[in-house]
Amino acid sequence: YQPRSKFLDFCATSGSLPYAAAVFQSIPFPSTNDWNALIRGHAQSHHPINAVTCYLSMSRAPCRPDALTCSFFLKACARALARIESFQMHSHVLKSGVGSDVLLQTTLLDAYAKCGELNHACKLFDEMSKRDIASWNALISGLAQGNRPYEALELFNRMSERIGDDRARMMPNEVTVLGALSACSQLGAIKEGDKVFDYIKKRRLDENVIVCNAVIDMYAKCGMVEKAYALFRGMKCSRSIITWNSMIMGFAMDGNGEKAIELYNHIAEGKEGVEPDSITYLAALCACNHAGMVDEGVKLFELMDKHAVCKNMKHYGSVVDLLGRAGRLDEAYRIIESMPMLPD
């Protein structure tokens, strides 16, 4: 791995992609790693699909794509929801002799899942000769996010059963439980959710804030705000803005506007080390909507400008709805007029 490729990679991923591309242009005979840097940069950019065109240029050049090239390309496919390209890369991988690379297979499986090709993801999973924890996780979260939560939970349980088995002892980890929790949320499956949470506590995965956030969200979505709040209060790790957002949204959905606003006010004081963001305001506005707290909602909406938090259509929709239902149509109309985007 040459310094030049390293430099390109740095520019393409953390600096400026156009600059990386310009530097790349000046290289007479780019190496595979040079190409990889550029493809990786595109894959992580706002236009991941450009990784595909970059890859095509590479195939016309004299150097060969390697496993990393395929990996970056597939990452781009997953982000761009490029199914056809995923299939094409799959056959390329099989032909080029890296078809048994577990990391690559998992990247492919994830790309399939993210593109909505869950059957192909399952098939690939079944055919893999070696699977590691990430392979299981990729399929579990793919199923959960792809509206097949029962299968996600089934897989999660099958994985837990394997503990004690002599072969492939696959311990569900933090990422695994995120997928399982997401499946529970969708189903409103409280019993399953409790079981997952028991497992989390047993393994002390609740020392991880991301896991806690997911549990809070799961309980809130299952309508069990008090369970969410119990964890929120008893957390051993420090709360992130996402923790607060999830909890505020939980109270909002429960119709407990007072409590939601109380939490918002608490973090707005600034002693918690988190800054309310655009989602915090969305949750708080949502709380006002559910509880009919009109003045509070309008106040929050105005605070967004003061705190330089970006508004989107949802924020506007919320206040307009709030004002409209309170009969304050003139104010609602003024807000609609002030919108920088097209109303829907």
Added chain:
RNA sequence: AUGGCCCUUG
């Protein structure tokens, strides 16, 4: 420190 699974709103 060149590759996979990753929480809230979308």
